[in-house]
Amino acid sequence: MHEDLISRPMIMFGGKGGVGKTTCSAATALQLSSAGLNTLIVTSDTTPSLSDIFEEEIGDSIRSIEKRLDAVEISNEAILIKWKKKFGPDFYEILSHLIDVEGLDSESRHQLLDYIGSAPSLKEETMLDLILDLAETGKYDRIVWDTAPAGETLNLLNMPEYIRKHLSAGSRVFKGLDKIGKKIIGKRSIAQIMDEWIAASERISRYIHMRSAFILVASPEALVVKQARRVVEILRGYHITLHGMIINRVIKNPDSQSLMTLQTAQETYLADLINLANGLPVAMLPFSIKEIKGKKALKEAGEGLIEKLKLQE
Numbered sequence: 684m685h686e687d688l689i690s691r692p693m694i695m696f697g698g699k700g701g702v703g704k705t706t707c708s709a710a711t712a713l714q715l716s717s718a719g720l721n722t723l724i725v726t727s728d729t730t731p732s733l734s735d736i737f738e739e740e741i742g743d744s745i746r747s748i749e750k751r752l753d754a755v756e757i758s759n760e761a762i763l764i765k766w767k768k769k770f771g772p773d774f775y776e777i778l779s780h781l782i783d784v785e786g787l788d789s790e791s792r793h794q795l796l797d798y799i800g801s802a803p804s805l806k807e808e809t810m811l812d813l814i815l816d817l818a819e820t821g822k823y824d825r826i827v828w829d830t831a832p833a834g835e836t837l838n839l840l841n842m843p844e845y846i847r848k849h850l851s852a853g854s855r856v857f858k859g860l861d862k863i864g865k866k867i868i869g870k871r872s873i874a875q876i877m878d879e880w881i882a883a884s885e886r887i888s889r890y891i892h893m894r895s896a897f898i899l900v901a902s903p904e905a906l907v908v909k910q911a912r913r914v915v916e917i918l919r920g921y922h923i924t925l926h927g928m929i930i931n932r933v934i935k936n937p938d939s940q941s942l943m944t945l946q947t948a949q950e951t952y953l954a955d956l957i958n959l960a961n962g963l964p965v966a967m968l969p970f971s972i973k974e975i976k977g978k979k980a981l982k983e984a985g986e987g988l989i990e991k992l993k994l995q996e
């Protein structure tokens with residue numbers, strides 16, 4: 684087994700928009716489940732295409748789509764429900780000490796919570812929290828996470844740290860308030876609630892750093908190579924493990940002049956990407972004339988993928 688993948692059950696697929704993340708995640712997840720591993724594929728893309736690629740309705744509650752393979756598309760609604768359940772009451776209480784929430788009618792209060800819950804950082808934090816809950820059910824050997832296009836995901840990976848910093852600042856302020864004996868909510872002080880939030884953020888950060896591995900999906904094109912370099916740089920900055928790379932849409936056996944020209948154009952970019960992988964596992968997925976849709980096509984496309992990526996012995 685490559686590295687310590689057993690201790691890194693979460694496999695994140697990331698890369699530039701449209702590069703083939705969902706296709707590669709789906710193909711990999713099918714190979715993992717065929718190899719006997721209980722696998723969950725989860726997409727956090729706000730416009731998920733997992734259902735289209737599997738040609739099966741998936742939706743935002745977990746469902747089995749194949750032996751040992753479950754799937755779920757995390758929707759904005761699911762994120763909001765989770766947020767309200769987990770953080771909503773605390774947040775509301777804290778807020779009500781800062782502004783006159785009681786003066787609002789019930790509908791406006793709900794709208795206020797919805798508004799806060801949909802703020803980008805809280806939304807992303809909650810989504811990570813949801814994915815972690817799934818990971819920690821203990822039901823799955825592998826969680827394949829089809830992330831949103833590169834930029835957004837990288838922001839998201841930075842989120843626990845970002846939230847922690849902001850909460851720490853808030854926590855200091857509220858500790859100050861506590862000292863003058865003012866704000867106690869229920870049996871807990873505001874500072875305690877803040878500390879619980881920080882702990883929740885740290886749990887996510889720990890999981891991403893210790894138990895997750897990133898697979899970069901790229902294709903041999905100028906812009907994709909450029910972005911791939913950036914992603915590798917950023918991952919390094921966040922100390923997130925880059926496990927390997929899938930190079931998608933590689934032209935093999937061209938049967939026309941235009942495909943031959945394209946193949947020649949791909950050569951330098953292919954070399955650049957292999958160089959960028961710097962010895963980490965690389966798998967190539969050929970350019971397919973036919974759309975890769977449905978489980979049969981995905982299984983064919985994914986043959987040998989987990990061995991090449993060293994996700995399995």
Ligand SMILES: Nc1ncnc2c1ncn2[C@@H]1O[C@H](COP(=O)(O)OP(=O)(O)OP(=O)(O)O)[C@@H](O)[C@H]1O
Nearest residue numbers: 699700701702703704705706832932969970971975
């Ligand atoms: N190897 C391939 N050969 C031909 N077409 C492919 C290949 N891989 C993916 N595609 C097609 O390219 C399109 C984009 O693929 P996919 O949805 O997997 O990309 P994505 O990175 O998930 O996109 P997004 O960033 O929008 O989520 C799809 O229509 C898919 O069928």
Ligand SMILES: [Mg+2]
Nearest residue numbers: 704705728732
């Ligand atoms: Mg996608």
